[in-house]
Amino acid sequence: MTEGxxxxxxxxxxxxxxxARTRTPCPPVRHLIGPDDETLAYAVQRRLTEAxxxxxxxxxGRKVGLTSPAVQRQLGVDRPDFGMLFDDMACPQSAAISLDRLLQPRIEAEVAFVLSDDVTDPGVTAVTVRQRVAHAVAALEIVDSRIAGWEISFADTVADNxxxxxxxxxADRVPLGAVEPAAVRMTMYVDESQASTGSxxxxxxxxxxxxxxxxxxxxxHGDPLRAxxxxxxxxxxxxxxxTPGMHVRAHLTGLGSVEATFATPVTKGGS
Incomplete structure (x- = not known):
């Protein structure tokens, strides 16, 4: 079967x-599944997850994307999306991250949650879901795109996990009784220079x-969040x-700091 x-x-x-396998960015997939077809986009994501x-x-776990109104306006969408987190995506703070694992990486600071219980209530709210959270933690997400030049629509990013x-x-695991996520203030530094702020x-x-x-x-979608x-x-x-060699540190009020270092490629050969 071919793309045609x-x-x-x-x-x-x-x-x-x-x-992903060849580490070669590809053209958008919206021309195949439509730029706004949520059903087909998540169907692609499921096939990639199964593979x-x-x-x-x-x-x-999962990641939530398109939560910023500015990004939603940029892409012409009015809703967030989600992707799957895999065990080999988790990186320790203590080791440099190889860029060989990535294609077009960008980094952002987030509040992460670790769940204490399954969440199977279809009417769960921001208030009731608090009871299912073990703790919150400062996080850095290194986002990436298999789509060349980040030329993405809503369907492209959904399909691409x-x-x-x-x-x-x-390192700090903070119970929700000790921090209010909406009130968190974030400052992210790249090589000690302020690079991003938010809340x-x-x-x-x-x-x-x-x-x-x-x-x-x-x-x-038939796959609820689990403890x-x-x-x-x-x-x-x-x-x-x-960029190669950069060091990133984000401080989130009430949650502490989180950092990542990206490896500098080894130069082959010599004089």
Missing amino acids: TTDPVAAAYRRLRTA RIRDGGRTV GSSGLFVLG GEACLGDPMEALAWLARTALA GDVVLSGALGPMVPV
């Missing part, structure tokens, strides 16, 4: 999977709203392009 067949989901799946699991991957890449969690209010008005939206949406899941709730401020 009548199965647009299979064609989009094949294009994105090939891009990654067959290859030995294990899901450990929410433009996911890697993530880093901070919890930039994430759908409150990261708890993003978590509740995800819980309802995941349940509607132990990590949830990246969405960017608190503008993302920054990643």
Whole structure:
């Protein structure tokens, strides 16, 4: 079967999977599945998730994207999206991240949640979902795109697993009784220079709203959030392009700091 067949989901799946395997960005898939077709876009994402699991991957949570009104306006959409987190996407703060794992990386700071219980209530709200959270933690998400030049529509980013890449969690695990996610203030530094600022209010008005939206949406897709899941709730401020050798540190009030270092490529040969 080729991209010219009548199965647009299979064609989009094949294009994105090939891009990931060959580390070569590909053309947008919206021309195959439509720029706003949420059903087909998530169908592509599911096929990619199933393939990654067959290859030995294990899901450990979800990420929420398109939570910023500014980004929604930029892409002409009016709703967030989600992607899957896999075990091999988690990066320790102590080790430099190889850019060989990424194509077109950008980095952003977020509030992450780790769940204490399954969330299977279709009417869950920002208030009631708090009871299912074990703790919150400062996080960095390294977003990436298999679509060349980040030339994406809503359907492109959904199909491409929410433009996911890697993530880093901070060391401080903070119960929700000790922090109000909407009130969190974020400052992100690149090599000690301030590069991005924002707040919890930039994430759908409150990261708890993003978590509740995800819980309802995941349940509607037949795959509810589970105890132990990590949830990246969405960017608190503008993302920054990643370059070799850069060091990133984000401070989130009430949650502490989280940092990531990107490896400098080794130069082959010599004089």
